Amino acid sequence: MSRKTSSPAAGKSRRTGRRSPAAAAALIAVGLLFTGGAYAAVSATTANAQPAPAAVSQSNVEEGKKLFQANCATCHGLNAQGSPDGPSLIGVGAASVDFQVGTGRMPMQGHGPQAQKKPVQFTQDQINQLAVYVGSTGPGPSIPDAKYLDADGDAANGAELFRINCAMCHNVAGAGGALTEGKFAPSLVGVTPAHIYEAMITGPQNMPVFNDMNISPEGKRDIITALKYQEKVGNPGGIGLGSLGPVAEGLFIWIFGLGAVVALTVWITAKSN
Amino acid sequence: MSTAPAAVAAPAKSSGGFTGKAANYLDERTSISGAVKEFGRKIFPDHWSFLLGEVALYSFVVILLSGTFLTFFFDAAMTHTTYEGSYAPMNGVHMSAAMASTLDISFDIRGGLLMRQVHHWAALLFVASIGLHMLRVFFTGAFRKPREINWVIGFVLFILAMAEGFTGYSLPDDLLSGNGLRIIDGMIKSFPLVGTWISFLLFGGEFPGEDIVGRLYSLHIMILPAMVILFIALHLVFLIVHKHTQYPGPGRTEQNVVGFPILPVYAAKAGGFFFIVFGVIMATATFFQINPIWNYGPYDPSPVSAGTQPDWYIGFADGMLRLAPPHLEFVWLDRTWSFGILLPVIILGLFIVTVLIYPFIEAWVTGDKREHHLLDRPRNAPTRTAIGAAGVTFYAVMWAAASSDLIATHFRVTMEGVIHTLQALLFLGPVIAYFVTKRICLGLQKKDREIALHGYETGRIVRLPGGEYIEVHEQVSDYERWELVSYKDQAPIMLRPNAQGKITGSMRLRAAMSRWFFEDRIAPVTQTELDKSHGDDHH
Numbered sequence: 001m002s003r004k005t006s007s008p009a010a011g012k013s014r015r016t017g018r019r020s021p022a023a024a025a026a027l028i029a030v031g032l033l034f035t036g037g038a039y040a041a042v043s044a045t046t047a048n049a050q051p052a053p054a055a056v057s058q059s060n061v062e063e064g065k066k067l068f069q070a071n072c073a074t075c076h077g078l079n080a081q082g083s084p085d086g087p088s089l090i091g092v093g094a095a096s097v098d099f100q101v102g103t104g105r106m107p108m109q110g111h112g113p114q115a116q117k118k119p120v121q122f123t124q125d126q127i128n129q130l131a132v133y134v135g136s137t138g139p140g141p142s143i144p145d146a147k148y149l150d151a152d153g154d155a156a157n158g159a160e161l162f163r164i165n166c167a168m169c170h171n172v173a174g175a176g177g178a179l180t181e182g183k184f185a186p187s188l189v190g191v192t193p194a195h196i197y198e199a200m201i202t203g204p205q206n207m208p209v210f211n212d213m214n215i216s217p218e219g220k221r222d223i224i225t226a227l228k229y230q231e232k233v234g235n236p237g238g239i240g241l242g243s244l245g246p247v248a249e250g251l252f253i254w255i256f257g258l259g260a261v262v263a264l265t266v267w268i269t270a271k272s273n
Numbered sequence: 274m275s276t277a278p279a280a281v282a283a284p285a286k287s288s289g290g291f292t293g294k295a296a297n298y299l300d301e302r303t304s305i306s307g308a309v310k311e312f313g314r315k316i317f318p319d320h321w322s323f324l325l326g327e328v329a330l331y332s333f334v335v336i337l338l339s340g341t342f343l344t345f346f347f348d349a350a351m352t353h354t355t356y357e358g359s360y361a362p363m364n365g366v367h368m369s370a371a372m373a374s375t376l377d378i379s380f381d382i383r384g385g386l387l388m389r390q391v392h393h394w395a396a397l398l399f400v401a402s403i404g405l406h407m408l409r410v411f412f413t414g415a416f417r418k419p420r421e422i423n424w425v426i427g428f429v430l431f432i433l434a435m436a437e438g439f440t441g442y443s444l445p446d447d448l449l450s451g452n453g454l455r456i457i458d459g460m461i462k463s464f465p466l467v468g469t470w471i472s473f474l475l476f477g478g479e480f481p482g483e484d485i486v487g488r489l490y491s492l493h494i495m496i497l498p499a500m501v502i503l504f505i506a507l508h509l510v511f512l513i514v515h516k517h518t519q520y521p522g523p524g525r526t527e528q529n530v531v532g533f534p535i536l537p538v539y540a541a542k543a544g545g546f547f548f549i550v551f552g553v554i555m556a557t558a559t560f561f562q563i564n565p566i567w568n569y570g571p572y573d574p575s576p577v578s579a580g581t582q583p584d585w586y587i588g589f590a591d592g593m594l595r596l597a598p599p600h601l602e603f604v605w606l607d608r609t610w611s612f613g614i615l616l617p618v619i620i621l622g623l624f625i626v627t628v629l630i631y632p633f634i635e636a637w638v639t640g641d642k643r644e645h646h647l648l649d650r651p652r653n654a655p656t657r658t659a660i661g662a663a664g665v666t667f668y669a670v671m672w673a674a675a676s677s678d679l680i681a682t683h684f685r686v687t688m689e690g691v692i693h694t695l696q697a698l699l700f701l702g703p704v705i706a707y708f709v710t711k712r713i714c715l716g717l718q719k720k721d722r723e724i725a726l727h728g729y730e731t732g733r734i735v736r737l738p739g740g741e742y743i744e745v746h747e748q749v750s751d752y753e754r755w756e757l758v759s760y761k762d763q764a765p766i767m768l769r770p771n772a773q774g775k776i777t778g779s780m781r782l783r784a785a786m787s788r789w790f791f792e793d794r795i796a797p798v799t800q801t802e803l804d805k806s807h808g809d810d811h812h
Contacts, residue, residue, distance in 0.1 A: 155362040177579025178678035182687040237562030250585025253397040265321040
């Protein structure tokens, strides 16, 4: 191989080929950057619940564009215009990016009925830069104001809004539920207020959009309050059995309740040695 | 120990002490000793599976106790009110008095939440233990003559228990139970002509109305419990009259009952067992939440939550509805006839009636008019065991269908896939279960026969002086052999002309059914075979 590359003919063909001599070095640099960035993202484990919306500065847009082109463009196109493998992101707004990337759904792990949650691949700063870039491509929902995310609204109103608008897919206790063709509404336990809000205004996957005419920002704040209250209070009656309702309860009584009782009947009728 | 006045009062029983005197006092005024003597010497055989009915009885006692507590605080009215209790996410929410009082029981009455959970868990255990008890009775053939009527009484108790459960969990007027009532309303309305009228009668107008909780409450705490108690009493009277069945074994015959007397052994055991069951229920209710109505919220006809299921014992009905295929409507006589709900309801009705009258069907098919106090080992009645397995499979498929959405999310499959698979299994499952079970039973019978005749293989190879190698078989003891050989052989009915010298169609049907029931069978080992096999112990 070394003999081959050192020959003048080979050198000539490389110079006249479609790759520039710097391509190899650049590729290695990008690879290292990407690996290092991913590693940093994983090790950092951004537990930052409240994304501080990045300032829409030219540098952030530039950085976001670079990240986008390195990580998202394969499916969404170099200018977020979409491709046969992924939809256009022009006009989806910063909120979409913060939700999809911030919950680990994007970059998508694999094609399936819907994108699955997984460990987040970027730092919050990178997510913000991506969000600013995608937000700059066209008008769309922006990252919600922190005043709607404090989970300090009217829980009673929120619970009622949740039952009317959300429970048919997400279950009354937010435990999630099945949709058609392998799709599902995920569990809402442990989802950050920002992501809940963003999901409502952007309608990810099969979720409908709940715009501000439909549920006011205060109403969304109330819904978040109700969900967080439920999480905080936990289950007043003891272990919640996954909040799955009568199916979990029925399985429990047959397996553990009746199981224990049958074991005790065996014990009580056992002959003493 | 005896004091002077006692010696004067009852000189013949001077050593009785206080208990003796109290008993004597009672007996002289009530003549109860005759009854105590009769019942106290009643013998009950000891086997764990005979305690399952007792579990049901004790759960019912727990239900009565905890339910009484709940009636003190529950307000069975649908008057509109605004909740102002200590559960913040419901504060200021409009709801019915029933829902508000249930929330009060849960959050503002000392011990109320525990009692609610005790009541609900005990109800689940009540129906579950009845189910398991029925399976025991079915698979051991304990429903045969003279106990057919007691099977019917027990099955009515099962239905009553389901009705108690349904009326009970509908009382809080929460979202989940309201959805359940809506389904019942739909099932009632599915009946042509009369359905709508019955629904209006039940709900006092258009669903949901403002009457249903009060009406269900009357049923739940008066009519249904009274009927349950009545049927339990009948069930137990028949248990005493028939005497308890027992598993076959040495010394056990159709004429005797081998076991312990009620007094003192069984009364002590059963009394202790009551507290054990009570304890299991209390422990479950303490640590595990059930029916969190504060999550569900008040009933409102518009929202339906994902994962809405009934309690487990109504699950089979919900599952059957889910399995019904679409497009079962047609227009006839200028009216729409919809079978999307009616067809599943009819199938459920047929299933329930079949289980109810099974003892009579089997008695007719087998032509068996003997009394049976010795139980069948399930393998010794292969066809019945196979029928039972098919029935259990049918029920289980319906049951699984009720949780089709949870199966889809938890096993990451599509909901359509789950439903279509279960639709196929509803028909194929029982058939497969029937044949597999029957073959397993026959195989076990063959094994029993082999062991009775030749004993166990020991794996010890011995070389005889003549050079022949044999494996030593160890004979089973006489006690063990008894259990293997002591069942009755039953042959298909011979088709013979009746008194008029005719063979009617029903006789032919019965003969065919009987042939199906008994055709494949392994005859029990006879004495002659045993004697012969003992001649050549090794082979």
